[in-house]
Amino acid sequence: MLKLKTPLLLLTFSVLFSSAIAQNSLKKIKVQGNQFVTEDGKVMVFRGLNVADPDNLHTKGHWEKAFFQEIKNWGANIVRFPVHPSAWRKRGKTEYLKLLDDGVKWSTELGLYVIIDWHSIGNLRTEMYQSDNYETTQKETFEFWRTMAKHFKGNNTVAFFELFNEPTVAGGQLGTCSWEQWKTLNEEMIGIVRAHSNDAIPLVAGFNWAYDLTPVKENPINAAGIAYVSHPYPMKNGGKPWENKWPTDWGFVAKKYPLMLTEIGFSGAEEVGAHVPVISDESYGDAITKYTAEQGISWVGWVFDDRWAPRMFSDWNFTPTRQGKYFKKALLEYNSNK
Amino acid sequence: MLKLKTPLLLLTFSVLFSSAIAQNSLKKIKVQGNQFVTEDGKVMVFRGLNVADPDNLHTKGHWEKAFFQEIKNWGANIVRFPVHPSAWRKRGKTEYLKLLDDGVKWSTELGLYVIIDWHSIGNLRTEMYQSDNYETTQKETFEFWRTMAKHFKGNNTVAFFELFNEPTVAGGQLGTCSWEQWKTLNEEMIGIVRAHSNDAIPLVAGFNWAYDLTPVKENPINAAGIAYVSHPYPMKNGGKPWENKWPTDWGFVAKKYPLMLTEIGFSGAEEVGAHVPVISDESYGDAITKYTAEQGISWVGWVFDDRWAPRMFSDWNFTPTRQGKYFKKALLEYNSNK
Amino acid sequence: MLKLKTPLLLLTFSVLFSSAIAQNSLKKIKVQGNQFVTEDGKVMVFRGLNVADPDNLHTKGHWEKAFFQEIKNWGANIVRFPVHPSAWRKRGKTEYLKLLDDGVKWSTELGLYVIIDWHSIGNLRTEMYQSDNYETTQKETFEFWRTMAKHFKGNNTVAFFELFNEPTVAGGQLGTCSWEQWKTLNEEMIGIVRAHSNDAIPLVAGFNWAYDLTPVKENPINAAGIAYVSHPYPMKNGGKPWENKWPTDWGFVAKKYPLMLTEIGFSGAEEVGAHVPVISDESYGDAITKYTAEQGISWVGWVFDDRWAPRMFSDWNFTPTRQGKYFKKALLEYNSNK
Ligand SMILES: [Mg+2]
Ligand SMILES: [Mg+2]
Ligand SMILES: [Mg+2]
Ligand SMILES: [Mg+2]
Ligand SMILES: [Mg+2]
Known part of the structure; x- marks a missing residue:
């Protein structure tokens, strides 16, 4: 229904390019009740790793298949790409899409699913953010x-x-945003995605830096086939003990909707990069992997990098850090049981 | 009531310039019931031609009185200037106003009325558009x-x-916009125009690329003295037969408000520039000119150019295309009867 | 609760810098009922002077302690810095903050309180303004x-x-903004300030170029500890006589809330810079200083400059203009009585 008013000889090649990247060697993932399932009905729990911004990895010379092979070697079945708005603008749409296409191609070849994450932090309603890169x-x-x-x-x-x-x-430093306003913004984004007949599952987070999902109880997002997100770092909501907080702060959502913890991680207080709210120890790892396994909740460790914190490895031989050792073992064990 | 806080010697010449272009040799047009009338009470039905963006015409070397003379020769009593936001920004306000001033001067001298059209396509609420030039x-x-x-x-x-x-x-690819939201945006624009004591008649379009006016029945724009617009290209809403669609999709508005079809046109499937939704033949011309004549609806053919489509002429000798022949004849006949 | 995801060795020095400028030699000002009071309970009525934009003063070579000393010499106990958005952007945040830090330091040393004023004119809702610098x-x-x-x-x-x-x-040329919408915008700003534990008193103005406070009667800003503003230039609302307009247009607010006239001033019709709405004479000075003294209303004269109008002095020996003579005397008399 679009009318051509551009000069007659001008053609658009976007259709050709956009279909060329569709490589469907992995099974399609859908939402069924409170679970993720493959198109042929197999229940999937995702456990994997976050990487640094693809733009950053490319600049460092590590945006290559060997890097994805290592993610696979650590036992991940999913990888999350945090696309920072500042990086998206700096590299530009065309060039950034090439990075994503490469990462998606290697993931497909290795059997890794991909989360594309618009990696901003702040208040999208007032357009005020934690820092410039967001x-x-x-x-x-x-x-x-x-x-x-x-x-x-x-x-x-x-x-x-x-x-x-x-x-x-x-805490109000970025202005106000009610759950109702946040819900409307998410519904707008979901509508835009689905109007393009794209079946990717939208992941929706709550306030308090994607920790708090309590408003979902009374007022869920008005869209079917979505999943929710929490980032339950160890020091959130007062920290340990977690068992009496996680179920009511976000875990209850998993009874009704698929839930994915797209960032979990910890750092010993003695380690480089230790900071609020991630300081903890292996007891956090035990608690979060056990609770999620019991509830069928997916998770993605933050972050498979040597610089971003809390980091999983300390050098580009992929020497695991303390949490790196923990999550490598956890990924290999839990995902092999599936 | 404006306070001067600028350096004392700084003067503004804008008043001088803006009044200089007012050349009132044409009679003022007003809304009276569902009709356009001149200030001395003569009913006016407008039939004319769209041109390409004045910026584009100027670049091609055709923004000149001879071009307007040809529009007049084809029988038009009105000409529509589609000002593309991208062209407005590229040329800049001052330079673009010079183009408009020239076009308005030649139109005045030739007795052609002018529509200034903010030529965007998309969703002004979310500020998402069909393509970059919009x-x-x-x-x-x-x-x-x-x-x-x-x-x-x-x-x-x-x-x-x-x-x-x-x-x-x-279809949602540009986000959402309710009629109520669209109505509010139009009322804001009308308020801005009228606060300047400018009596130009605001023309308001509906969704579906300015095709659908059905919400006007229950919830018209809250402003007197305006007119509505539709762009009923031949393939809209399933195409032929049109007779059972036009009256209910937009034609009913003409019973109560002045209505102007600011874009109509067709292209044979064999012609350059043929595209959805404009492919049709002379039967479309017959239907739309007959229906509008019966209902007192004004119209403007798209587009008096050799490149933009569907085009009215094939070279700068103004050799008419298939629709060019059709509309030249229609304009001369219908407008001479008035 | 902020997570560090930046490279590990990157530190932020902002905390160091921002605390360095806190020099607390003046007593803290608070709102108590409809009055300003010092932290130890002394009622304060502020009477002082506006300066030109600090960026402009710096460019002219007058952003120096001697300039502030002269403000003090004229009897002011407060000085208002009108930060024009265009100047803020032009100089940049870091450099502009240095100007403010200098001005605040000199003010502190001289015992002058400071108003930081976001000096825009127009409709913040539609983001349409009176002219480019706003x-x-x-x-x-x-x-x-x-x-x-x-x-x-x-x-x-x-x-x-x-x-x-x-x-x-x-009058609608800048679109619409209801009091409710304006109130919401102010409450958003107050919330942002207070979320940073900054106790500066927010000053809120009404429409008609900060003249009209009538909506405060039925629908005040929903925040404690604020004060209201009016700019009652002599020709506002028809001008003289003022006595039957000021109390109902804005003065009534002072019965319930602290009120500060952050711009007052006049210019003889014969003087350079005379313009609507400031043309008047000493009778305006008498009326406004008397009325504000009776009601305990604070005021700030516009403008302690040789170029911005209406000006207080005619050269950089600070030779007083007609209103300069008036306000110098008024400041010295009224502020010495306190
Ligand atoms: Mg929060
Ligand atoms: Mg995070
Ligand atoms: Mg069109
Ligand atoms: Mg106003
Ligand atoms: Mg002012």
Whole structure:
């Protein structure tokens, strides 16, 4: 229904390019009740690893298949790409899409599913953010998902679109945003994705830096086939003991909807990169892997890098850090049981 | 009531310039019931031609009185200037106003009324558009009308301000916009124009690329003295037969308000520039000119150019295309009967 | 609760810098009922002077302690810094903060309180403004107050944050803004400031270029500890006689809330810079100083400069103009009585 008013000889090649990347060697993932299932009905629990921003990895010279092979070697079945708005703008849409296409291709070849994560932190309503690299606008965020939806339509590897990494008003320093307003913004993004007939599962987070999902009880997102997200770092909501907080702060959601903890991780207080709210020890690892296994909740460790914190390895021989050792073992064990 | 806080010696010449262009040799057009009338009470039905963007015409070397003379020769009594937001920004306000001033001067001399059309396509609420040349913001759109209102105040030739060419959410790909939200945006623009005591008649379009006016029945724009717009290209809403669609999709509006089809046109499937939704033949021309004549509806053919499609002529000797022949004859016949 | 995901060795020095400027030699100002009081309970009525934009003064070579000494010599106990959005952007945050830090330091040394004023004129809702130097966005305005709140936290000299100089829709030329919408924008800004534990008193203005406070009667700003503002220039609302207008247009507010006239001033019709709405004579000075003294209303004369109008002095020997003579005498008399 679009009318051509551009000069007659001008053609658009976007259709050709966007369909070329669809490589459907992985089974399509769908939402069924409170679970993720493959198109042929197998229940999937995802456990995997976050990487640094693809732009950053490319600059460091590590955006290559060997890196994805190592993620696979650690036992992951999913990888999360945190696309920082500042990196997206710096590299530009065309060049950044090439990075994503490469990462998705290697993931497909290795049998890893992919989460594309719009990695902002702050208040999308007032467009105020925690720091400069998280700066974006509603318009840019909507356009990002329009671009992703069009570009990865029909690609089963890109199974998840995490709409906005960590919503927060930072105690009011970033202005106000009600759950109702946040819900409306998410529904707008989901509508844009689905109007492109892209079946990626939208992942929706709550406030307090993607920790708090309590409003979902009374007022869930008005869209079927989505999943929720929490980032339950060890020091959130007062920290240990976690058992009496996790179920009511976010875990209850898993009774009704698929739930994915797209960032978990810890750092010993003595380690480089230790900071609030991640300081803890292996007891956190035990608690979170046990609770999620019992509830069928998926998780993704933060972060498979030597610099971003808390880090999983200390050098590019992939020498595991303390949490690296913990999560490598956990990934290999839990995912081999599936 | 404006306070001067600028350096004392700084003066503004804008008042001098803006009044200089007011050339009132054409009679002022007003809304009376469901009709356009001249200030002395003569009913007017407008039938004319769209041109390409004035910026584009100027670049091609055709923004000259001879071009307007040809429009007049074809029988038009009105000409529509589609100002693309991208062209407006590229050329800049001052230089673009010079183009408009020239076009308005030649139109005045030839007795042609002018529609200034903010030629965007998309969703002004989310600020998402069909393609780059249609990109704008609410702020830029409001400022455009503030500028037009101030600049053309008292100019009878510039009888119409078409507030936004083709509103559409593209099936949700551009996000959502309710009729109520669209109505509010139009009322804001109308308020800005009229606060400048500019009496140009605001033209308001509906969704589906300015095709659908059904919400006007229950919930019209809250402003007197306006007119509505539809762009009923031949393939809209399933195409032929049109007779059972046009009256209910948009034609009913003409019983109560003035109505102007600011874009109509067709292209044989064999012609250059043929595309959805314009492919049809002379039977479309017969149907639309007959229906509009019966209902007193004004119309403007798209597009008096050799490149933009569907085109009216094939070279700058103004050799008519198939639809060019059709509309040249129609304009000369219908407008001579008035 | 902020997570560090930046490279491990990157540190932020902002905490060091922002606390360095807190010099608490002046007593903290608070709101108590309809009055300003010092932290030890002394009622304060502020009477002082506006300066030109600090950026402008610095460019002219007059942003120096001697200039502030002269303000003190004229009897002021407060000085208002009108930060124009265009100047803020041009100089940049870091450099502009240095100007403010210098001005605040000299003010502290001389015992002058400071109002930081976001000096825009227009409609913050539609983001349409009176002229280019007042252009800003909601986002930029919110970020400005976020920056001010963080930077001047704990600084008693910076006792007032005037959130938006002169709100106006210019009779609709700048679109619409209801009092409810304006109230919401102010409450958002107040929330941002207070989330940073900054105790500066927010100053809130009404429409008609900060003249009209009538909506406060039925629908005050929903925040404790704030004060209201009016700019009752002599020709507002029809001009003289003022006695039957001031109490109902804005003066009534002082019965319930602290009120500060952050701009008053006049110019003889014969003087350079005379313009609507400031043309008047000493009778205006007598009326406004008497009425404010009776009601305990604070005021700040516009403007302690040789170029901005109406000006207080005619050269940089600080030779008083007609209103300069008037206000120098008024400041010295009224403030010495306190
Ligand atoms: Mg929060
Ligand atoms: Mg995070
Ligand atoms: Mg069109
Ligand atoms: Mg106003
Ligand atoms: Mg003022």
